[in-house]
Amino acid sequence: MTTASTQDESREKKPEGSKTEVGSYFISNYPPYSQWKADSLDEVKQRLASAPTSENPLGLYLHIPFCRKRCKFCYFKVFTDVKAQEVQRYVDALCNEISMVSQLPVMGDRPFRFVYFGGGTPSFLSPKQLTKLADRLREHITWDGAEEVTFECEPGTLSETKVKTLREQLGVTRLSLGIENFSDKLLEENGRAHLSKQVFLGVGMD
Numbered sequence: 001m002t003t004a005s006t007q008d009e010s011r012e013k014k015p016e017g018s019k020t021e022v023g024s025y026f027i028s029n030y031p032p033y034s035q036w037k038a039d040s041l042d043e044v045k046q047r048l049a050s051a052p053t054s055e056n057p058l059g060l061y062l063h064i065p066f067c068r069k070r071c072k073f074c075y076f077k078v079f080t081d082v083k084a085q086e087v088q089r090y091v092d093a094l095c096n097e098i099s100m101v102s103q104l105p106v107m108g109d110r111p112f113r114f115v116y117f118g119g120g121t122p123s124f125l126s127p128k129q130l131t132k133l134a135d136r137l138r139e140h141i142t143w144d145g146a147e148e149v150t151f152e153c154e155p156g157t158l159s160e161t162k163v164k165t166l167r168e169q170l171g172v173t174r175l176s177l178g179i180e181n182f183s184d185k186l187l188e189e190n191g192r193a194h195l196s197k198q199v200f201l202g203v204g205m206d
Contacts, residue, residue, distance in 0.1 A: 048104050066080070067120055121153070130162070163175075177202055
């Protein structure tokens with residue numbers, strides 16, 4: 001009993017800034033911020049400007065930081081109540097970054113083994129915005145040979161048209177619905193933007 005109590009007190013006194021240290025119990029990003037150092041920039045730039053040292057395929061993560069509503073348990077950087085122009089400005093910036101990165105020597109001609117659209121809520125984007133995103137990305141990269149293309153969704157943002165766009169325009173092979181729970185009471189308590197009805201509607205879409 002004493003040992004358990006001491007351990008609990010130790011955890012409570014743990015400095016807030018240490019939560020992203022290597023080996024900690026929770027890391028929200030990788031590499032953790034504690035490993036980001038200004039004196040490493042030259043080495044990073046050198047690596048990016050060099051040809052790849054292996055033929056290993058690549059993985060691509062695209063972040064869409066918009067949500068209809070912030071969940072009570074969410075610790076990510078997300079934006080709600082945004083205008084269409086703001087969303088498009090972000091999508092344009094994302095595509096511009098892909099354009100620059102795709103030209104770096106370190107990329108080589110290596111294919112993407114997987115592509116992951118995460119957030120936020122990528123399905124916050126409209127079918128028109130998703131089509132524009134796919135068209136812009138394909139000007140610089142291709143993932144036609146990817147083993148898996150995953151797209152995170154919030155059930156309440158799905159429609160038959162959007163699902164068709166994801167499949168035909170982005171080549172999505174796996175949807176992550178983010179159901180969290182089938183209890184409407186728990187969904188409401190957690191501040192989710194959808195209820196169980198939207199979950200079942202989303203699962204039934206082709």
